[in-house]
Amino acid sequence: xxxxxxxxxxxxxxxxxxxxxxxxxxxxxxxxxxxxxxxxxxxxxxxxxxxxxxxxxxxxxxxxxxxxxxxxxxxxxxxxxxxxxxxxxxxxxxxxxxxxxxxxxxxxxxxxxxxxxxxxxxxxxxxxxxxxxxxxxxxxxxxxxxxxxxxxxxxxxxxxxxxxxxxxxxxxxxxxxxxxxxxxxxxxxxxxxxxxxxxxxxxxxxxxxxxxxxxxxxxxxxxxxxxxxxxxxxxxxxxxxxxxxxxxxxxxxxxxxxxxxxxxxxxxxxxxxxxx
Numbered sequence: 001x002x003x004x005x006x007x008x009x010x011x012x013x014x015x016x017x018x019x020x021x022x023x024x025x026x027x028x029x030x031x032x033x034x035x036x037x038x039x040x041x042x043x044x045x046x047x048x049x050x051x052x053x054x055x056x057x058x059x060x061x062x063x064x065x066x067x068x069x070x071x072x073x074x075x076x077x078x079x080x081x082x083x084x085x086x087x088x089x090x091x092x093x094x095x096x097x098x099x100x101x102x103x104x105x106x107x108x109x110x111x112x113x114x115x116x117x118x119x120x121x122x123x124x125x126x127x128x129x130x131x132x133x134x135x136x137x138x139x140x141x142x143x144x145x146x147x148x149x150x151x152x153x154x155x156x157x158x159x160x161x162x163x164x165x166x167x168x169x170x171x172x173x174x175x176x177x178x179x180x181x182x183x184x185x186x187x188x189x190x191x192x193x194x195x196x197x198x199x200x201x202x203x204x205x206x207x208x209x210x211x212x213x214x215x216x217x218x219x220x221x222x223x224x225x226x227x228x229x230x231x232x233x234x235x236x237x238x239x240x241x242x243x244x245x246x247x248x249x250x251x252x253x254x255x256x257x258x259x260x261x262x263x264x265x266x267x268x269x270x271x272x273x274x275x276x
Contacts, residue, residue, distance in 0.1 A: 003255075006253060006254050006255035007034070007249060007250065007253045007254075007255050008034075008035070008253065008254070009031055009034050009035060009036045009090070009091070009249070009252055009253050010034070010035030010036070011035065011036070011037065012031070012035075012036040012037065012088075012090040012091055012252070013036075013037055013082060013083060013085075013086030013087070013088045013089045013090050013091070014028070014031050014032075014036045014037065014038045014039065014089075014090065014091040014092075014093070014252070015038075015039045015041060015078070015079050015082050015089065015091070015092050015093070015143075015147065016028045016031075016038065016039070016040050016041065016092075016093040016095060017041045017042070017069050017075075017093065017094055017095050017096035017139065017143050018041075018042060018069075018095040018096030018097060018162075019038075019039075019040030019041055019042050019048070019051075019064075019093075019095070020040060020042035020044045020047040020048040020051060020064070021042075021044070021047060021213065021214050022211070022213030022214055022215065022241055023095060023162060023206075023208060023211065023213060023241055023244055024040070024042070024093065024095040024096070024162075025040070025051060025241065026241035026242060026244055026245055026248065027093045027095065027160075027244075027245075027248045028040045028055075028062060028093075029055065029245070030245035030246075030248055030249050031091065031248070031249065031252055032055060032060040032061060032062045033060060034249060036061070036090075036091070036252075037061040037085075037086050038060075038061065038062045038063070039062075039063050039064070039065050039078070039081075039082035039085075040052060040062065040063070040064050040065070041064075041065045041066075041067050041069075041075070041078050041079075041096075042064070042066065042067075042096070043066065043067070043068045045064075045066045048064035048065075048066060049064055051064070052064040063082075063085075065078040065081065065082065066078075069096045069135060069138075069139030069142060069143060070134045070135055070138065070139060072142045072146075075139075075142050075143065075146060076142075076146045079092075079143070079146040079147060079150070080146070080150075083150045088150075088154065089147060089150040089151055089157070090151075090156060090157060090158060090252075091157070091158045091159075091160070091252040092143060092144065092147035092151075092157070092158070092159050092160070093160045093161075093162070093248070093252075094139070094140040094143035094144055094147075094159065094160070094161045094162065094185075095160075095161075095162040096135060096136075096139050096143075097135060097136045097139075097162065097181075097215070098131070098132060098135050098136065098215070099178070099215045121176065124176065124177070128177065129177045132177035132178055132181055133177055133180070133181050133184075136177075136178060136181035136182060136185065137180075137181040137182075137184045137185055137188070140161055140185045140188060140189075141188060144159055144161070144188075144192055144203070147159060148192075148196060148201065151196075151199075151201050152196065152199045152201065154200075155199055155200040155201075156200045156201070157196070157199075157200065157201035157202070158201075158202055158204075158251060158252045158253075158256070159189075159192060159196075159201065159202065159203040159204070160203075160204055160205070160206060160248065160251050160252065161185055161186075161188075161189045161203070161204070161205040161206075162185075162205070162206055162207075162208070163182045163183075163185050163186045163189070163205040163206070163207045163263055164178070164182040164207055164208060164209075165207055165208065165209035165265055166178060166179050166182050166183075167179070167182040167183045167185070167186045167207060167263070168183075168186075168207070168265070182207075185205070186205055186207070186263055189203050189204065189205045189261070189263070190203075190261050193260040193261030194261065197260055197261075202251075202256060202257065202259065202260035203260055203261065204251050204256070204259060204260060204261070204262050204263070204264070205262070205263040205264070206244065206247060206248065206251070206263075206264055206266065207263050207264065207265045207266070208239060208244065208266055209239065209265070209266070210229050210233075210238050210239060211238070211239040211240065211241065211243075211244070212226065212238055212239065212240050212241075213241065220238070226238045239266065243266070244266060247264060247266060251264075
């Protein structure tokens with residue numbers, strides 16, 4: 001068997017929400033670099049246009065579509081248009097997410113005496129809670145629903161949800177809505193995997209830990225924060241979007257046909273762990 005052929009995604013139709021930066025952009029880059037036709041979906045029209053133009057300049061088949069995952073009709077249209085253009089939809093990355101704000105611990109990594117914020121939950125207003133849930137959980141639902149409509153008739157599809165290490169581990173510096181949304185997205189992925197396995201559609205999740213992205217206002221780009229986090233990781237390094245590309249290609253390709261309903265934890269220097 002030519003194992004490399006199992007990773008062939010040439011001609012695949014792919015959509016990626018939250019595709020204008022960070023992990024979503026990395027997903028789109030690696031799939032396009034291996035011959036897939038990719039639509040990056042994001043609310044940031046400027047960044048979306050810049051990255052689509054850059055990748056097109058490299059000879060890759062990438063386009064941008066401006067849509068908010070909380071606007072489900074607009075998201076449906078973006079996915080429908082991509083499918084119509086490609087004549088197929090093979091892979092959907094449900095990745096869009098936002099930072100939750102601080103949790104009940106007032107300090108970030110490196111502070112040896114983190115201060116517990118009294119009344120943190122009482123100050124977590126409805127608007128903030130609902131927005132985090134609407135993007136990080138309801139947006140996953142809407143992306144998967146719109147994609148499955150196109151995948152099921154063909155009997156093939158790969159759905160990859162970006163969850164988080166925070167779906168399993170309560171981290172005091174992270175807002176409670178984010179923890180709830182990511183845990184919900186993980187369980188939703190399990191339900192999707194059960195429902196669609198008989199139709200040739202797999203559903204899996206990538207659960208990043210600390211990765212250097214723009215989420216949370218870009219605090220992860222701070223070298224001091226990175227150094228503090230790295231001290232607690234066996235390999236003494238934090239994760240970066242390029243680190244996740246091989247995993248994304250595997251889960252999107254025929255090579256992963258025997259895996260569904262799994263969450264792969266990738267936490268920088270901790271390496272990989274599979275949780276069902």
